[in-house]
Amino acid sequence: MRISELSRCSGVPVATIKYYLREGLMSPGRPTAATQADYDQAHLRRLRLVRALVEVGGLSLASVRAILTAVEDTTLGLHEILGQAHYALADDIGSAADDPDWPAARADVDALLDELGWHVNIRAPARDQLARALMALRRLDASPTRDELRPYASAAHTLAAHELTLLATSAQSDAPTSDVVHQAVIGTVLYEPVLLALRRLAQEHESARRLHPPDQARH
């Protein structure tokens, strides 16, 4: 298909597609004339993945590029690719390591993971991500205790165990590796907004149930 049809099928403007091509986020089409090229279903699929990572995942193009590089590295195992996706996600978080409260926040995270018995690389960026959130809560005099974090850790662990079971099952099936990797990246990045949206919806439901109608609400 021509670039105009690729644009119609994906809903991505031609100018944005050209930008992604220049940035190397998609491979070029097969040239058919001096100014025309032909694109196939693989281009369409890649374009949709890039768009979803940017728009729904909220990632920078640099992070998308890092994830795609990992996805295409056939020397990596699935565990390594997941790790690369996590590292790429963390690029958008930024560091707070020069903050005076940082060492205590990181120590809290490390102690929590020890207590949970989770085996996580000491340099895993999600440790920093959690430390940043805890540091902000501490500054607001809203530091959670270990017990207060437990329900979140428990929910996260239930989901992760479920997700990795699915992924391990796919990996042992006849599915092509590229499909399994695709599934892993989508699951890591694109289920984050799903989970957050469902939490907000559940909060509204529970809030209505417990704090409403107004005559039962706090005055």
Added chain:
Amino acid sequence: MRISELSRCSGVPVATIKYYLREGLMSPGRPTAATQADYDQAHLRRLRLVRALVEVGGLSLASVRAILTAVEDTTLGLHEILGQAHYALADDIGSAADDPDWPAARADVDALLDELGWHVNIRAPARDQLARALMALRRLDASPTRDELRPYASAAHTLAAHELTLLATSAQSDAPTSDVVHQAVIGTVLYEPVLLALRRLAQEHESARRLHPPDQARH
């Protein structure tokens, strides 16, 4: 305290504090001279909340302003303030209502909530947020079935029920309303990165357990 001390205590640069003051995100200090003003603990607390919402919550200043306006509106009940916080959060999501796939994605969300029995306003922005994520997954040929969404809905509901129990308990205690509202906003916004970070950490733990060492991994 003077603005320089406010900056030291909060870790927020003086120029940023002045910007927040100009934008009306903080009330002015008490003037002590032509070019000096005095700030108190309430300023410090507000400054930390703004900073946390921007840096950790990833919100725009417009969203922060909308949340703070709701927090300060003493005519609102706790349920309404939570609702306002959700609406303000959604400002940063953007609309996809002109997309041809939108009506089907929104219908999916509405059917899911009916099936879950959650009572959520038909205009709640989190419905749109979930629809957007589902639309992106559908385009990637990765539409989750109702059954595949259930573990996420279940985890979200467990957390929300726990959170609203804590909030309702605070609301019935002697705690000042402003403290309860503070707790509600912090819980809504700042526990999102906590939950996401814990999910990534749990994924890494489960990934290491199931997909590693390399000789057990997919080849």
